[in-house]
Amino acid sequence: MKISRTSGETPQTAPAPQPKAQPAPAPKKPKAEAPKPRRKPKPEPEYEEEDDEEEEEEPHRRRFPVGCLVVIIILALLGFGAYKGLQFYNEVDGGTDLGTEQTVTIAQGSSVSSIATQLKDEGIIEHDWLFKQYVKYSGKADGIQYGDFTLRSGMSYNDIIKTISEVVRRATTNITIPEGTTAVGVAQIFVDAGLVDDVDTFLNCANGTDGSDFSQYDFWNQIPDNGRLMKCEGYLYPETYNVYADEDVYYYVDTLYSEFANKTADLADTIAAKGTTIDDVVNLASFIQEEAGLASEDAKVSACFHNRLESDDPLWSTHILQSNACSYITQDVENNYLWNSPTAEYYGWPEQGAIPEDVLALYDTYAISGLPAGPISNPGYAAIEAALKPDQEYLDEGYYFFVTGHPDTDVAGQYFYAKTADEHYQNCVKAGWAN
Incomplete structure (x- = not known):
């Protein structure tokens, strides 16, 4: 095999040596290969380094399995529902631990809803809505009676319904x-x-x-x-x-x-807005009730009384009510509170021939200013409302007088209103009370 050399050396040829038998050399330990130098990574942006740190930490977090959480919630709901269902069942079915006897009065015309609320308020049941639905779907509502019933807390719904369906009406x-x-x-x-x-x-x-x-x-x-x-x-x-x-x-x-x-x-808000009292309203209403007699005339009569009591007219500066229903007028035709009413008879004044002076000082509407000490009868709602809401037209135009037709005339029961005393006199002639 020829080996080429460089740098001007002359090649030589040597005889090939004969190989001698030699023992096999011991295997040499492989030298540790020098680690190859790592290429220095290029710097990355700061935010990427943070992401790398988070990615490196991510495997170390232990997450609670979402599926387990859902299962736990479902089981909790089922458990709570079962608990409440058992409560409802126990109330409907009743128990052995009954409360003390109570007398429950169910008013005539009471609805199932109002009865359920009443039973809850009196401690017989805990859930009025449940009792209401039970009665409704059991078809037993029509059998419920009114009256006094003996009930106990802890009774089953069936026992309660049976008890209040028994006819125990009082006379x-x-x-x-x-x-x-x-x-x-x-x-x-x-x-x-x-x-x-x-x-x-x-x-x-x-x-x-x-x-x-x-x-x-x-x-x-x-x-x-x-x-x-x-x-x-x-x-x-x-x-x-x-x-x-x-x-x-x-x-x-x-x-x-x-x-x-x-x-x-x-009427409470209206009374407060007008700056008056319920007692003054009822007091005036008792006179409207006596003097008007017809609900259609209540507001007009009320306007006349309001003008007498509140007008700035010098002729009415004393603010005298002037009602024949309460004064020292001894005419049998008048239903006079002091002279010939059941009240006068109760106190025995006609028999005595005179009404006590201290009573006149409190009730004679021809002598005292303003309303008398108290009402003279028990008025109905229309008169009470009219006392608060007089006819605005008659109030503004200044009507002070009114008279009704004499019972023996063609104008019996008819009302005549006037602004002045002269007009009032003419109306009295028309009404058959004067000549």
């Missing part, structure tokens, strides 16, 4: 109180119906003189102690009532007061 009676009836007249109605022993028993309760307390009503707390004859006058609301026939007198009086509070509740 009731209807009582009608006409609008404009005096307190004495109202008391007599209850006596005549056999519900109260005597007039004094009713009035003592209604006036609170026997210790009866009606302070749960706002109107009661606003009635001034100004020497009026009766605190209850004006507030025994005229209506037809269906009442229990075997109750005490407080129940009957409270029924009337409750109705008054309910019927006049919507």
